Amino acid sequence: MARRYLFTSESVTEGHPDKICDQISDTILDTLLAQDPTSRVAAEVVVNTGLVLITGEITTKAQVNYTDIARRKIREIGYVNAGNGFSADSCAVLVALDEQSPDIARGVNVALESREGDPAELESALESIGAGDQGIMFGFACNETPELMPLPISLAHRMARQLSVVRKSGQLPYLGPDGKTQVTVHYEDGRPVSIDTILISTQHAASIDGVSDEVTIQARIREDLWSFVVQPVFADVAIQPDEQTRLLVNPTGKFVIGGPQGDSGLTGRKIIVDTYGGYSRHGGGAFSGKDPTKVDRSAAYASRYVAKNIVAAGLAEKCEVQLSYAIGVARPTSIMLETFGTGKVSDDLLLELVQKNFDLRPAAIIRAFDLQRLPGQRGGRFYQDVAAYGHFGRTDLNLPWEQTDKAALLQSTARAAATV
16 A cells, blocks of 8 residues: 655745845855865854844954955855845944864864875864764765755755846845745655645735735735746656645735844754755754865765765665764774665675775865865855755755765666675
């Protein structure tokens, strides 16, 4: 008998209060790394009505103006009207930063640059640079979408991005920066078969084209979102909404007050949105505002890279990888791999392939993905671009951990091992 169930994932727009914080934190990180790739950054941001607080621990040689960084990012997001309680030019920006604890830094401060030409010295450095903290990280991939992500979070992210596109392009100029999307997918025997519910909550102007009647406004928004958001997103999706699909738009009937005026925001409070929408387990560590010596970030990227290459190689339909680290210790304290019964070879063999073909020491991850130098190479922005709309499955960005360059090697090695 087929097992049927519903699974739901959500996303938020770049103007959501928590996402404002994530983006400011990662813009700070980008700016510091572009000047000083060895910067140690743990930047936290809080926003509320008319207020931005930047706090955390930063050690860097870079010279930056944190207030200007915050205002530029807020303006880019779209908060430029002081009348809505939060504006780039009128909000207060408070900065309260400390330096990183030397007890943490001592385990991660060996430089790689001078050792690049000597394999023995490089290997010694890779082994001696430990993780910036203890913790557990999960990576996941599945074959439900071309980008090897679960369908619910993929669709939720696409709709959230499309809300931003139609707002900034002027197609739907009455939309505000704040918004949330949610998609419920009907599964049978672990495969998506239909779209059950689409939910969009979007901030909007109090009147549209001179009309202020709430019923009329909500009917207009519903019609426009179907035409300019839902239909474009589903244009190339195999599973389409049908007559049974529910479309819910601003269920309370009104969403005029939004952003930090409507709710406070905090860096790192959307970790499920940032990853797999709840479809896979999460280790609990946030990404934004952290330099790549923090394994919460770099090892989560590496575990996604491992899982995605296994699925891309056709060795499993779903794959979850867990890594764990101890502060100051280079090698993972554990590696776990699970294919949920979809593996084409044994999980034991896959784990062996991972251990042989992926160097999961923090310094090796940073070096392989060039995580400290990407902001400088990309015009001073890299991490801020993944701070909204998900860190994984991004077809609009060229992310090193999304590459499937080891899939062919894994496939051929697995095939050879299976014949022995």
